[in-house]
Amino acid sequence: MSTIRDVAKAAKVSVATVSRVLNNSDKVNEETKKRVLETIRELDYKPNEVARSLFRKQSNTIALIVPDIKNPFFPEVARAVEDVLNEKEFTLILCNSDEDPQKEQRYLDMMKQKYVDGVIIVTSTLQKKEIEKSDIPIIALDRQLGNSIPSVSVDNFNGAREAVRHLKSAGCRKIAHIRGPHGIVSADDRSDGYLHETAHEPWYCDDLIVSGNFNHVETFEAAIELMKRHPDLDGIFAGNDIMAAGAIKAAGTFGKKVPEELAVIGFDGIDLCRLTNPEITTMAQPIYELGATAAKLILELIEGKELAETHVLFDVTFSKGQSTKNVR
Template identity: 35%
Template sequence: MASIRDVAKKANVAACTVSRVLNGSASVAEETRQRIEQAMKELNYIPNELARGMFKQRAGIVAMLVPSIRHPFFSSLADQIEKELYQQGYKMMLCSTGDDIAREREYMKTFRSNIVDGVIMGVSNLKDEEYEAFQKPLVMLDHKVNEEIPVVVSDHRTGGILAAQKFLEGGCRNIIHICGLDAPEVLSFQSHRALEEILSARGVQVKAVEIKWSNFDFDGYLELAKMILEKNPEIDGIMAADLPAVAFLKAARQIGRKVPETLCVVAYDGTYVVDTNLLDITTIVQPVKEIANRSIGVLVDLLEGRPAKPAMNMLEVSLREGNTTKSRIPS
């Protein structure tokens, strides 16, 4: 493989002149630049982009941290972010933490070097002061650190309200919602709080099942769903993220529960997973493409020295009607 010295020798220039061409310096004569570029072409020279980035204090790489690349929402979001970043001239480094605090902290420590220009955070297990001390542009997803670090989030409270309304319309009286561990600063949990608030006020029984969802694959969700339905035959409504929602539908078929006659299911996220089921699933849809575009827009502003305004970026969710909930019942 050709080196920068090989290019310099073939072009009859010093290696530092080749470096200036690679780094976009305007101090190289046009004739010399053309000679160097021709030498690189003939030698099939591939520049070391990381080394160039360290020299320029800019790597052209944005990192995205997610709890699990298997999670449909984060895999869908990462796909959109990668496509948009590429259009903006950046490459993406996707890192999965397994929702483990030590791995998240280790990644953040690595990112403080010149390996990335900025980070989009889809995890938030560290203390807020650790994010505040991070010395590079940072955009949080679903987690508010302070009034300065920008956050991009769906309107989860509205999502919870929309789900509650569907259960009320279907006459449901015993609801279970599958959620992660509650934390005040995790904004996605607002959907669960809103669901409980509205249904409880109407006398509906509501129970949260808190799980560390990153430990579950589809088979794990299926076993959980069967256990919940078998031990709680009175349950007539389920709200869960796309993958466990589909698992509940399969479990219901296996134990003879009819959907939506005896069990209403509302999925939350609206990824490709809900399209794989035989039934059209009633779904609260997060605007994945808009989340990706807004996150990148905010981060690019920070990278180019512009303030992120507003710091709080809340995007609308929507309800997609399906066949897993009942139509409005007479009041």
């Protein structure tokens, strides 16, 4: 394998000159630059990217920090981010944080040490001031982190309202909500949207809201308890599609038919919705657009551009599956 010294010797220049050519320095005349590049091709020399990163304090690398890679929503987002970055010859590093603020902080510190050029982060645990101290271009994805940090997210509150309104229009007379973890902005907003549509109803009571923690196993158990406490329950709004799948499984175990006896609607619009039986009705986020937009914004920040829009907010759209009744 050829080294930078081999290139310098063959091109009859110094190692420093080869390094300048590799880093597009304007201190090398065109004739020398051409000779060095031809030698690089002839020797099939591959530059040491770690060394180049140290020299330029750049790595053409973006980190994506997500809370749970097992949730299919995040791999779908990551695919979109990677597609955009590949076009610009950037590499993606995927990090799983488990909603652990210490783990997230370690990732941020490590990215700075390794000259990662920017970070796209999904977090509800790190404080804004901690993120700002990292001194790396950052885009918040899925959850806003205050006015000073650019973000890409969806209108969770009104999406949740529409989900509940759909269950009502489909004839549901007692609707429960299986929510995500408290303190996560998207989960809180979806829960608030549910309450906006139900708190005034004569059938509403506080124990119609249970936590599934964005997890299908916990949701299965929570949904069983819901149906035991409320045998007349005929609608469930799950805070994401994974929990909707857990609720549908629980209904089958409990002996309730979906959607004939219990209508279930989710939130996210992941591909899994089309693989369950019945297929899940959901409020679909524009997942690919979210990831692609976040990637484009982080590249603009790295280039020093002023963002035309600091906080990008997408609408969610109703996606009819088989887990809710036909609207009357």
